[in-house]
Amino acid sequence: GWLDGYSAVVTGAGSGLGKAIVGRFLTEGANVVAFDKSGEKLSALKTHHGDAVETVTGDVRSIEDNKRACERAIEKFGKLDTFVGNAGLWDFNRTLTDTPSELLEAGFDELFGVNVKGYVLGAKAAIPALQASGGSIVLTLSNASFFSGGGGGPLYVASKHAGVGLVKQLAYELAPRVRVNAVAPGGMDTDLRGPDALGLSNTAIGQAFPIGEVMKQRSALHFEPAPEDYVAAYVLLAAKSQSRTVTGSVFDVSSFGTPTRPSGG
Ligand code: NAD
Numbered sequence: 057g058w059l060d061g062y063s064a065v066v067t068g069a070g071s072g073l074g075k076a077i078v079g080r081f082l083t084e085g086a087n088v089v090a091f092d093k094s095g096e097k098l099s100a101l102k103t104h105h106g107d108a109v110e111t112v113t114g115d116v117r118s119i120e121d122n123k124r125a126c127e128r129a130i131e132k133f134g135k136l137d138t139f140v141g142n143a144g145l146w147d148f149n150r151t152l153t154d155t156p157s158e159l160l161e162a163g164f165d166e167l168f169g170v171n172v173k174g175y176v177l178g179a180k181a182a183i184p185a186l187q188a189s190g191g192s193i194v195l196t197l198s199n200a201s202f203f204s205g206g207g208g209g210p211l212y213v214a215s216k217h218a219g220v221g222l223v224k225q226l227a228y229e230l231a232p233r234v235r236v237n238a239v240a241p242g243g244m245d246t247d248l249r250g251p252d253a254l255g256l257s258n259t260a261i262g263q264a265f266p267i268g269e270v271m272k273q274r275s276a277l278h279f280e281p282a283p284e285d286y287v288a289a290y291v292l293l294a295a296k297s298q299s300r301t302v303t304g305s306v307f308d309v310s311s312f313g314t315p316t317r318p319s320g321g
Contacts, residue, residue, distance in 0.1 A: 057084030058295035063133035063189075065089045065125045067116050067178055068143025070097025072246025073196060076283035077140060077290050082108050084291050087133040091116070091125040092143070116143045116174030122181035129185070136185035138294040141175040142196040146248050147212040148256050148264055155209075155254065162253035164211055171215035175222055183230065192235035192303075193226065194293045195219055199242045199310035206274060206312070216240075220306055227304030235303040237293045241286040242275055242310030243267045276314035 064081055068074040069090035075097075078088050082105060091112045092098050098111035110132050114121025129136040145167050155163065175195055182193065200207025200216040207213055219238060227236040245267050250256025261267055268280040275281075289307045292298050 057086075058291050058298055059138075060085035062086035062137040062294065063089075063129045063135050064138040064140060064294065065091055065129050065136060065178075065182065066140040066142060067091045067122075067125070067174065068196075070094045070101060070247075072248060073241065073244065073283045073286060074140075074142045075101060076287050077142065078105070078109065080284070080287040080291060081138075081294075084295075086138070086294075087129075089125050089129045089132070091121075116141075116178060117169045119177045119181060122177045126181045126185055135189045135191075136182060137189050137191040139178060139182035139186060139191070139193045140196070140290060140294075141178045141193065143170055143174055144196065144248070145170045145212075146250050146256075146261055147209040147254070148250050148259075148261075150209045150211070150250075150254060150256070152210050159254055163251045166251035166253045167211045168215055168218075171212070172218045172222070175219060179222075179226055179236075183234070186230075186234045190233055190296070192237065192294060192296070193230075194290055195223060195236075195238040197223075197238045197240040197306055199240060199308070199312035201238075201240050201306060202308065203312055206270075223306060224304050231303060235293075235296075235299070237299075237302055237304070238306040239286065239289040239293065240306050240308045240310055242281065242312055243271045244281055244283050244286070246283060274316060275311045276316050277311045278316070 069078050070092035089110045095113040112125040197219045198216040200213045223238045245262035248261040271280045289309050
């Protein structure tokens with residue numbers, strides 16, 4: 057595979073896109089440290105995949121937990137080639153107007169804590185090992201990194217735009233040894249939750265929102281993607297043999313940049 061002998065850390069690996077990335081990375085020949093806050097999801101993943109997967113339960117908002125995940129990769133697999141920052145929270149399209157002001161500070165801090173600080177701390181923890189291996193960082197962004205009016209409310213859209221800045225600046229800082237890129241997927245029915253501080257942690261995106269229908273109608277390609285449909289882009293960007301010229305780029309695999317046209321034409 058394109059990732060034969062690679063050692064990777066994937067955050068938010070317990071479900072949805074992160075779980076699909078883990079599965080595909082293993083198929084491509086990598087060993088993976090799966091990092092998530094849910095120990096329950098991680099033990100299911102471990103049972104399914106066995107020795108090629110190590111699990112670390114922790115919070116991406118903690119530098120110590122990020123360091124533990126990277127150290128585990130080195131302990132078990134001898135090095136770290138790829139850090140995939142992927143854990144995220146959504147805001148369920150909650151508008152600023154409709155967000156009670158007494159919840160706003162904590163809601164902002166929680167969402168930005170995971171979506172932005174989580175990526176900064178993950179990169180910080182991974183840098184020494186990636187400099188040693190000549191490896192790379194791949195972050196999960198979103199159609200909400202480029203467009204308003206569908207991907208989320210202001211907190212989520214701002215957090216995913218912030219990710220674009222982080223990719224560009226870290227690509228500059230870490231060149232030429234370490235590449236930094238991102239994948240911007242569109243909607244999918246996963247276990248994606250929102251900030252507890254906004255009362256949005258008890259429902260998953262697919263339960264609260266007709267995400268499948270939205271993708272069928274609003275994406276130019278008129279179908280509902282599964283997480284597995286997005287993961288090849290991560291393999292491409294992680295594999296140095298396939299993308300050694302690529303850094304500072306965000307691969308938009310969402311199809312939201314193309315306006316929809318009536319089907320059947
Ligand atoms: P998901 O909830 O199924 O997966 C995210 C995982 O992150 C969960 O297992 C969760 O336990 C974990 N997590 C959340 N907070 C954490 C924390 N503080 N520390 C450690 N782990 C934590 O959702 P998903 O849809 O697979 O989301 C993955 C990424 O995809 C996110 O960055 C999200 O913004 C992005 N994305 C999702 C969609 C969509 O429609 N689902 C669209 C575009 C982008």
